[in-house]
Amino acid sequence: MRNVGPVIRERNEQAAGALIGYLPVGFPTLDESVEAAVALVEHGVDVLELGLPYSDPVMDGPVIQAATQQALANGFRLADGFEAVRRITERTDAPVLIMTYWNPVVQYGVDRFADDLAAAGGAGLITPDLIPDEGGAWIAASERAGLDRVFLAAPTSTDARVRQAVESSRGFVYAVSTMGITGARTDVDSAARALVARLHEAGAEAACVGLGISTAAQVAEVLEYAEGAIVGSALVRALAEGGVAAAGELAAELARGTRIQ
Amino acid sequence: MALRAQTGPYFGDFGGRFVPESLVAALDELSEAYELAKLDPLFQEELAELGRSYTGRPSIITEVPRFAAHAGDARIILKREDLNHTGSHKINNVLGQALLTKRIGKQRIIAETGAGQHGVASATAAALFGLDCTIYMGEVDTERQALNVARMRLLGAEVIPVTAGSRTLKDAINEAMRDWVTNVETTNYLFGTVAGPHPFPEMVRDFQKIIGEEAREQVLALTGALPTAVAACVGGGSNAIGIFHAFLDDTDVALYGFEAGGEGVETSRHAATISKGRPGVLHGARSYLLQDEDGQTIESHSISAGLDYPGVGPEHSWLSAIGRAAYRPITDAAAMDALRLLSRTEGIIPAIESAHALAGALELGRELGPESVILVNLSGRGDKDMETAARYFELLDGGSAE
Numbered sequence: 001m002r003n004v005g006p007v008i009r010e011r012n013e014q015a016a017g018a019l020i021g022y023l024p025v026g027f028p029t030l031d032e033s034v035e036a037a038v039a040l041v042e043h044g045v046d047v048l049e050l051g052l053p054y055s056d057p058v059m060d061g062p063v064i065q066a067a068t069q070q071a072l073a074n075g076f077r078l079a080d081g082f083e084a085v086r087r088i089t090e091r092t093d094a095p096v097l098i099m100t101y102w103n104p105v106v107q108y109g110v111d112r113f114a115d116d117l118a119a120a121g122g123a124g125l126i127t128p129d130l131i132p133d134e135g136g137a138w139i140a141a142s143e144r145a146g147l148d149r150v151f152l153a154a155p156t157s158t159d160a161r162v163r164q165a166v167e168s169s170r171g172f173v174y175a176v177s178t179m180g181i182t183g184a185r186t187d188v189d190s191a192a193r194a195l196v197a198r199l200h201e202a203g204a205e206a207a208c209v210g211l212g213i214s215t216a217a218q219v220a221e222v223l224e225y226a227e228g229a230i231v232g233s234a235l236v237r238a239l240a241e242g243g244v245a246a247a248g249e250l251a252a253e254l255a256r257g258t259r260i261q
Numbered sequence: 262m263a264l265r266a267q268t269g270p271y272f273g274d275f276g277g278r279f280v281p282e283s284l285v286a287a288l289d290e291l292s293e294a295y296e297l298a299k300l301d302p303l304f305q306e307e308l309a310e311l312g313r314s315y316t317g318r319p320s321i322i323t324e325v326p327r328f329a330a331h332a333g334d335a336r337i338i339l340k341r342e343d344l345n346h347t348g349s350h351k352i353n354n355v356l357g358q359a360l361l362t363k364r365i366g367k368q369r370i371i372a373e374t375g376a377g378q379h380g381v382a383s384a385t386a387a388a389l390f391g392l393d394c395t396i397y398m399g400e401v402d403t404e405r406q407a408l409n410v411a412r413m414r415l416l417g418a419e420v421i422p423v424t425a426g427s428r429t430l431k432d433a434i435n436e437a438m439r440d441w442v443t444n445v446e447t448t449n450y451l452f453g454t455v456a457g458p459h460p461f462p463e464m465v466r467d468f469q470k471i472i473g474e475e476a477r478e479q480v481l482a483l484t485g486a487l488p489t490a491v492a493a494c495v496g497g498g499s500n501a502i503g504i505f506h507a508f509l510d511d512t513d514v515a516l517y518g519f520e521a522g523g524e525g526v527e528t529s530r531h532a533a534t535i536s537k538g539r540p541g542v543l544h545g546a547r548s549y550l551l552q553d554e555d556g557q558t559i560e561s562h563s564i565s566a567g568l569d570y571p572g573v574g575p576e577h578s579w580l581s582a583i584g585r586a587a588y589r590p591i592t593d594a595a596a597m598d599a600l601r602l603l604s605r606t607e608g609i610i611p612a613i614e615s616a617h618a619l620a621g622a623l624e625l626g627r628e629l630g631p632e633s634v635i636l637v638n639l640s641g642r643g644d645k646d647m648e649t650a651a652r653y654f655e656l657l658d659g660g661s662a663e
Contacts, residue, residue, distance in 0.1 A: 055558040056431060056543060058438045059281050065425055078555045102279055103542040107556030129279050129542075156286035156445065165282070176283055180443040 002095040004047050004123050004148050004171040008206045008227050011046050015258045017223035020208055021045035021251060022099065022232035023239065024053055024064065025084045026071030033071075034087045036239050039248035041092040044255025048088065049126060049230065052081045052100040059128040061183030063233040067240060078104055082120040089121030097148065097171070099126040105138070114141035124148025124171055132168035139168060150174050153199055153207075155191035162195075163202045172206035172228060173199050177213070183233050185212035196226045219257025229257065264509035264585060270459030273582055275575035278458040279542045284438070287445045292460040294365045299467070304360065311356045312471070315389070316346050318353075319475040322483065322636075327606035328619075332626025332635070338483065339639040340476040340504060343611065349641030350472060350500045351382035355451055357468035359386035362449040369393040369444070372451040373437040375402055375430035375496070376567030376614065377409025378641055379453030384418035386451075394418040397437045399429035402566045409645050427560040430496075430570045434544050454497025455574030458545030462574050469503030472638060477507045480636055489633035490515040490625055493640065494617040495588060496532065496568035498577045500640035505586060515587070518577060519621035521563030522590030532561035533590040534573040535581050548575040564593035564649065565613040567641075595620040597653055600643065612641030613649065 011018040021040040025033050037048050053068035053076045060068065085096050098117060105113045105125070117125070124147040130138065132151055142149045148171030153162050156179065165173050175196050178189035192209045199207040208228030213219060215234075222229040231254055239247040270276050278288060298304040312318035320341045329337040342350040355372075362370055370392050374380030380396040387394030396413050400422040403410050413420050426432040434457075441450045452461040455469070473491075480488050491508055493501035495518035508514045523531030531537065538549040541556055551559040551571035563569040580586040596613060599620035604610045611619060615638070622637045629635070643650065651657045 054556075055426065056435050058435050058544075059442070061439075069426070072557065103550075103552070103558075104556035106542055107552065107554070128281055129545075131278065131280065131282055131285060134277050134279055152282040154281075154283040154286070157282060158286065161282070161285065176281075179283055179445060181439050 002093065002123060004095045004097060005206065007046055007095055008172055011258065012227050016220065016260050017226065017258060018046040018208065018228035019044060019219060019255055019258050020047040020049055020228050020230040021235055022049040022051060022230065023235060024051040024068045024071055025081050026053055026074060026076040027067040027239070028070065029074065030080050030084065032244060034084050036244045036247045037084070037088045038091050039244050040235065040251045041094040043248045043251035044258070045251050046094060047228070048094050048096045049099050050081065050084060050096060052078065052098060052104060054101040054104060057101060059181050061181045061233060063237050064182050067236050078108055082116050085117065085120040085122040095123035096121070097123050097126050097150065099128065102127060102130045110137045110141045114145040114147055118145045118147055122147070124150065126150040126174060128152060132164050135168065142170070152176055153195060155179060155195050159198070162198050166199060166202045166204045172208045173204050174230070175199060175207045175209045175226065177209045177211045180211060182211060192222065193225050216254050216257035219254050220261060223258060265506060267576070269463035272462070272576045272579035274540070275546065275548050275578040276459060276462060277547050278545060279547065280458045280545045281442055283442045284445065287441070288458055288460065290365060291361070294361055295460055295464050298361055298364060308357055308360060316352050316356065317344060318471065320344050322476060322479045324483070325603070325607045328603050329626060331602060332623045333629070334631040335626030335629055335633040335635050336484070337622055337626065337635050337637060338480060338488070339637050340472060342472060342500065342638060342640045343615065343642035347382045347385050348644060349378040349382070349612065350469060350503060351379045351453060352385065353471060353503070354453065354465050354468040354499060355379070355382040355386040358449070358451045359390050359392065362392060363390060365449065367447060367449045369448045370451050371395045371397065371437050371440050371448055372453060373397050373430065373433040374453065375399070375433070375569055376565065377402070377406040377413070377645060378567060380420070381409050381412050381416070383451050384413040384416035387418060388416045395440065396420045397423050397433040397440070399423050399427070399433045401428045402430065405649060406566055406645060408648070430566070431558060431572070454499040455502045455576060456497045456544055456546060456548065456572055462546065462576055465499055466502045466506060466576060469499050470506040472500065472503035473505060473507030476504060476636055480634070484634055486634070487511055487514050488636040489629055490517055491636045492517045492519065492618045492622045492625060493638040494568060494614050495520050495573060495577060496570045496614065497572065498574040500638050502574060502576055504636070504638040509585065516580070516585065517621055517625060518586055518588040519591045519617045520588055521565055521568035521617060522592040523562040525592055526590045530562035531590060532563045532569050532571065534571060535577060535588040536590045540578065543572045546575045548578045549573050564597065565617065567612070567614040568617065589621060591617040591620045599623060600650065601654065609639070610643035611639055612643050613646045615640045
């Protein structure tokens with residue numbers, strides 16, 4: 001298992017910062033999602049975020065919804081998530097985080113989920129609908145299993161909640177760039193810059209910005225003030241439209257944004 | 262502690278706030294505004310006045326002896342929320358939340374709707390208060406409740422058919438939440454039932470509990486005693502909690518929630534969440550839900566769009582867990598039979614949702630016997646369901662209703 005903290009630190013020493021790439025497990029098939037994830041890493045993605053398809057994804061925009069709905073229709077099971085992590089970490093050194101809504105973890109059993117994720121070589125979880133206030137069981141399980149846990153901070157979060165996100169997270173804090181859901185946007189909100197500054201003030205070693213990032217220029221812009229840039233919908237769209245090769249090409253293009261300017 | 266005194270965020274092991282961080286500030290703002298409003302006599306008076314002069318409160322009770330003859334000769338008394346302006350109990354909640362929207366200074370409301378009753382009520386409140394209004398409704402429901410879509414649009418609301426997932430109420434809630442996450446600074450979410458993240462289960466209950474408070478006094482005045490049992494249909498559970506709440510600490514009064522049994526709880530096509538589900542997290546709260554082994558939500562089924570929901574409010578899960586209320590399934594067929602029976606025996610056409618409670622009362626009457634008094638929440642009227650009923654009973658093709 002490789003945790004994300006050291007990788008993000010290393011990329012901030014050697015480059016402008018880390019590029020984090022999201023893909024859903026099982027889209028378009030389990031095999032292709034594994035191939036695509038490996039291709040992302042081979043083309044310059046530093047940390048992988050693998051989404052587990054879920055029936056009620058309230059934080060996801062249309063591109064990711066369509067992909068995860070297809071994965072579910074193809075018969076995605078939670079066990080496929082662990083298998084994907086295992087196959088990817090056997091072939092790459094990049095840390096692999098799972099992005100999952102909370103109910104599947106609850107049903108699997110929080111401790112059992114943590115153990116099986118660690119055994120598969122996963123780095124930890126990003127939990128879009130779990131706030132630290134409700135996260136006691138997960139904080140304990142991840143602490144025990146040595147897993148990263150990424151909580152979110154939003155532009156509307158109070159100072160107290162920003163502090164709580166920083167103190168509860170391990171690996172990095174996910175800074176929601178704008179008020180909204182996943183999906184490419186032409187402008188990454190200036191709210192992101194202010195939020196990352198607040199996270200740093202509260203003691204965050206690593207703040208990574210997500211939601212709306214789809215170009216190398218946006219990656220470069222975000223990495224001026226944040227330790228990582230997270231790209232999701234744009235990669236999923238590339239995979240949907242042009243297959244593994246197109247996803248790899250986009251990753252290579254996005255990785256140009258991590259060069260020191 | 263009195264059961265009535267229970268507040269959010271937790272009802273036993275249920276409730277809480279399982280939401281994206283982006284919504285926490287708005288939920289906190291709403292909670293604070295609601296806590297202040299609860300203690301503010303001006304707010305309470307304004308709400309009570311709207312109840313009197315706009316909704317038509319108090320709603321009456323009606324005893325239905327010809328219907329009760331089919332229920333083991335128990336006495337059956339209906340609480341007539343169907344007579345409220347807009348045709349259901351949903352107006353009680355939206356007027357409260359719309360007043361609160363004005364207080365927190367937002368100009369736009371959004372809402373989800375299944376049968377369309379909450380959507381119509383929200384559109385009505387938006388018109389009354391001059392608010393912009395967007396309603397999310399599953400595409401399946403916009404088709405089976407087309408008349409309510411027209412009503413909402415006539416009232417000036419924008420109705421957005423939701424094509425994601427199962428295209429019903431749960432997906433409408435997902436889409437409304439996505440809208441709220443995006444537009445939270447200008448927009449308030451008028452949640453329609455006692456589910457969702459804190460403060461909704463508590464707040465919606467408080468806006469609906471007037472149903473039981475009135476009915477308790479009315480039944481006492483009519484019969485000189487409290488009822489033997491109280492019956493209500495349960496989808497998310499707002500009308501049920503509304504009529505149950507005043508009776509929670511009356512330990513001699515049995516409380517029954519009737520869930521949508523669809524084509525039968527032995528099939529996969531039902532919405533009997535407490536009867537057949539298990540605890541999990543959906544739409545911001547921990548509660549019972551219909552889900553598969555992996556925690557994926559299972560699509561529910563009911564002939565009634567308003568009960569076609571795979572979750573249920575956390576307070577109901579708690580009342581079930583502590584044994585204070587019992588929850589039973591009622592099939593589509595039993596509900597439709599009860600709908601026709603009330604229409605024929607009493608001249609009252611109930612909503613298909615409420616017909617589940619009526620079918621439950623028929624069962625209860627036979628079990629409890631002629632000495633029993635059963636209070637039923639007639640939560641809505643059947644006008645919106647005429648197309649479904651006409652098809653079901655073949656009323657338009659020259660087919661016999663017999």
